[in-house]
Amino acid sequence: MAKTPTTNIPLGFEAPSFTLLDVSSEAMVNSEEMFANGPTVVVFMCNHCPFVVHILEAFVAFAAECRERGVNVVAISSNDVVNYPQDDVPLMKDLAETHGFTFPYLYDSTQDVARAFDAACTPDFSVFDANRICVYRGQFDGARPGNDVPVTGEDLRRVVDLLLQGRPVPAEGQRPSIGCSIKWR
Numbered sequence: 001m002a003k004t005p006t007t008n009i010p011l012g013f014e015a016p017s018f019t020l021l022d023v024s025s026e027a028m029v030n031s032e033e034m035f036a037n038g039p040t041v042v043v044f045m046c047n048h049c050p051f052v053v054h055i056l057e058a059f060v061a062f063a064a065e066c067r068e069r070g071v072n073v074v075a076i077s078s079n080d081v082v083n084y085p086q087d088d089v090p091l092m093k094d095l096a097e098t099h100g101f102t103f104p105y106l107y108d109s110t111q112d113v114a115r116a117f118d119a120a121c122t123p124d125f126s127v128f129d130a131n132r133i134c135v136y137r138g139q140f141d142g143a144r145p146g147n148d149v150p151v152t153g154e155d156l157r158r159v160v161d162l163l164l165q166g167r168p169v170p171a172e173g174q175r176p177s178i179g180c181s182i183k184w185r
Helices: 031-035 050-068 089-099 112-117 154-164
Strands: 019-022 028-030 040-044 072-077 105-107 124-128 134-138 178-181
Touching: 028 031, 031 072, 040 050, 040 112, 050 072, 050 089, 050 154, 050 178, 089 105, 124 154, 134 154
Parallel strands: 040 072, 072 105
Antiparallel strands: 019 028, 019 105, 040 124, 124 134
């Protein structure tokens, strides 16, 4: 299992704009509308990555909590579905339904959105404040398949708590996510 970290880029960039298909609702989701409603957590993920599978249940619960607190969450899959058919749209929809996603699971067929975010791995998390400015790029928590660290979402939870309290999110101490590389064409 290859381990790829989040791309190390400076924080403070504005969230790229996009319109992508939500595999559950089969509607197009526009980032302008989504980001207009407050802080937003963006995760690049896929169906098959063991790193995603390891945290998925806890992440889905975290996302539901975020929704209740007025924080947007969106998941995006950008993997090449020709060579990784387990990440194709019908299976994305099945995963979302099976796990009760309360957030859009979007398909980035061109991989342009992943490139715009400089995403590198699955899961790859970015958090944007209400002004669409990136305040966090890093891990959900320290749990990885086989490392016996409990899956708590503590890193991402801390960031959301700070945002909702109107406090700054410190740039120091942010640890990159580790996961499977995005499967580029």
